[in-house]
Amino acid sequence: xxxxxxxxxxxxxxxxxxxxxxxxxxxxxxxxxxxxxxxxxxxxxxxxxxxxxxxxxxxxxxxxxxxxxxxxxxxxxxxxxxxxxxxxxxxxxxxxxxxxxxxxxxxxx
Amino acid sequence: xxxxxxxxxxxxxxxxxxxxxxxxxxxxxxxxxxxxxxxxxxxxxxxxxxxxxxxxxxxxxxxxxxxxxxxxxxxxxxxxxxxxxxxxxxxxxxxxxxxxxxxxxxxxxxxxxxxxxxxxxxxxxxxxxxxxxxxxxxxxxxxxxxxxxxxxxxxxxxxxxxxxxxxxxxxxxxxxxxxxxxxxxxxxxxxxxxxxxxxxxxxxxxxxxxxxxxxxxxxxxxxxxxxxxxxxxxxxxxxxxxxxxxxxxxxxxxxxxxxxxxxxxxxxxxxxxxxxxxxxxxxxxxxxxxxxxxxxxxxxxxxxxxxxxxxxxxxxxxxxxxxxxxxxxxxxxxxxxxxxxxxxxxxxxxxxxxxxxxxxxx
Numbered sequence: 001x002x003x004x005x006x007x008x009x010x011x012x013x014x015x016x017x018x019x020x021x022x023x024x025x026x027x028x029x030x031x032x033x034x035x036x037x038x039x040x041x042x043x044x045x046x047x048x049x050x051x052x053x054x055x056x057x058x059x060x061x062x063x064x065x066x067x068x069x070x071x072x073x074x075x076x077x078x079x080x081x082x083x084x085x086x087x088x089x090x091x092x093x094x095x096x097x098x099x100x101x102x103x104x105x106x107x108x109x
Numbered sequence: 110x111x112x113x114x115x116x117x118x119x120x121x122x123x124x125x126x127x128x129x130x131x132x133x134x135x136x137x138x139x140x141x142x143x144x145x146x147x148x149x150x151x152x153x154x155x156x157x158x159x160x161x162x163x164x165x166x167x168x169x170x171x172x173x174x175x176x177x178x179x180x181x182x183x184x185x186x187x188x189x190x191x192x193x194x195x196x197x198x199x200x201x202x203x204x205x206x207x208x209x210x211x212x213x214x215x216x217x218x219x220x221x222x223x224x225x226x227x228x229x230x231x232x233x234x235x236x237x238x239x240x241x242x243x244x245x246x247x248x249x250x251x252x253x254x255x256x257x258x259x260x261x262x263x264x265x266x267x268x269x270x271x272x273x274x275x276x277x278x279x280x281x282x283x284x285x286x287x288x289x290x291x292x293x294x295x296x297x298x299x300x301x302x303x304x305x306x307x308x309x310x311x312x313x314x315x316x317x318x319x320x321x322x323x324x325x326x327x328x329x330x331x332x333x334x335x336x337x338x339x340x341x342x343x344x345x346x347x348x349x350x351x352x353x354x355x356x357x358x359x360x361x362x363x364x365x366x367x368x369x370x371x372x373x374x375x376x377x378x379x380x381x382x383x384x385x386x387x388x389x390x391x392x393x394x395x396x397x398x399x400x401x402x403x404x405x406x407x408x409x410x411x412x413x414x415x416x417x418x419x420x421x422x423x424x425x426x427x428x429x430x431x432x433x434x435x436x437x438x439x440x441x442x443x444x445x446x447x448x449x450x451x452x453x454x455x456x457x458x459x460x461x462x463x464x465x466x467x468x469x470x471x
Contacts, residue, residue: 003286007231017237031263032248054156054163077163077254082262095248 028093033076035092038067038107042088049080049089065109071096111444115144119222119448122458126439126451133443138436146462153422158184158392159258161419169426169460170251171214172402174207177256179400179409182336183422184258187392187413194338195382196260201337202273202375203246203253203261204400205368209280210239210251211403212365215455216291219358222452223300228290235283242276245269260385270376277369284365291362301355305438305450308352317434318427319405320364321454324357326350331401342374354453391415402427404455426460 019026028034045062057073058080060066074096081089111130115123123144129137149168153161165180166173178200185192192200217232240250247255247263255263265273291297307317312325322329323346330346332339347363349356392413399408405427412420431454438450 017234029245029248033254034248052157052159054160075163076249078262079159079163082257083159093248 028095030093032093032095033078033091034095035071036069036074036078036081037090037092038069039088039090040065040067040107040109042086043067043109044086046085048083048085052079052083054079067107068104069107070102070104072102113447113451115141119452120456120458121218122456124456124458126447128439128444128447130444133445135439135442135444135447138439140432140436142432142458143462145459147459150422150424150463154419157417158413158419161422162256162258163254165424166252166254166256168424169457171211171457172207172404172407172426172460173251174203174253174256175400175402175407177254178204178337179398179407181256181258182398182400183396183409183411184392185388186396186398187394187411188258188388188390190259190386190388192260193383193386195380196384196386197338198375198379199261199263199265199384200256201339201342202265202372202379203243203255204337205371205375206239206243207253208403209365209368209372210236210243212361212368213239215361215403216358216365219449219452220291220297222448223297225290225297228287231287235280235287238276238280238283242273245272257385259388260383262385264384265376265379270379273376274373277373281366281369284362284369288362291358298355300446300449301353301358301453302351303353303355304442304446305354305357305453306352306441307434307438311437312352312434315433315437316430317405318430319402319455320357320360321405321431321434323348324360325352326356329406331399331406334399336398336400338375338378339371341378342371344371354449357453391417392419404428404457405431424463426457428454428457428461431456432461 045060045065047060050058050060054077055073055075057070059068078091081091111128113126113128114120115125125141127139128135149164152164156164162177162180166177168176213232213236217229220232221229243253244250246269247253255261307325309325309327312322312327326348328346328348332344333346347360347367349359393415395412397410399406407427408425410423414420435454442450
């Protein structure tokens, strides 16, 4: 019985286990695999990231020196970050919030 | 004949069991699988071998860490890459953390299938300790994605190591708090002791794996082969001799304690060193690796041909060999015991299905 009481009191007086999104913003831990950003001054359009991307979220336009990245297809594995020979892809900590439209992010030289 | 599934409240994933009953007693069972075939093996042959690791992690949500590690071990064997010792320790720690969250999930669901709603809530609240730990490691709660071919992509710093040790102690205290319900509670014992009998001889003959065969008293566990660093952690498989649903639950409860100990021991022995060894060349030759998932033995067979694609990759997940023993367990029991017995093998159908057989009308 005392064991029960402890549990009941903990449930009554304790904080809620969940974050009350969208009233509270969840905190992302440092080192979270979040969005990626391309540095087009370093990129030489070798298309390694496009070939390796497991979900096909990256499209490289070699002629136009332009990269399209789809945050809604991306599975945030950061294989592109590790594979880039010129270290042109910077990993960020923030995670893409939900949106109303499926918009791609465009990086241009 | 009574159909059970493919959609049933106790089953999270679709499998159909057709029961032939004599009043309340089950006389015969026919399984019917193939509802969630996804064509993963074919996709693995078409993909670049470096991309496949993320596909393998998505075969099963719960066992994702160990699927990724098994595939990485297969490619390391095919390319002859030696994994650094620190990476092997980290892989073992994360595999055991994944096992912990899977076993806590199963214990909660098993309690719920018997009717213990509050115990289910309590166990799942304690599972949050483990999930928050994985989130603190890399920002993701279930899909860790920390394994790369040749090593791991994340590290444990001093702060995280202390947090792992502290949280493991906290979890052990919480498991002590509710573990005795599984051992002693009358209602739980009524529903499980002597139900779903799988004798030792049948378990071996039908090829059961994981907690199902260990619940029948056979100490068969792939971790005792010593892959990763299990050889250095004094690993001993947990067995129980009851051969029933109760023994299988006890194996999982004891393995929860064992995993907590293994994580703590591995963190104590963690040495400094590099995290990744770069793999050179393309997979060539034939290789086979086995590892122990929370549900049992997982088998990967791969054929490489020296190109960027694998010639063939065969995956056998632990639910498939556990289906024939399940059919054996069910015969002779009451219809009311079906949910607990089906649940006692921890079925995970979506990872199991590899080939769909379509019968064409003549």
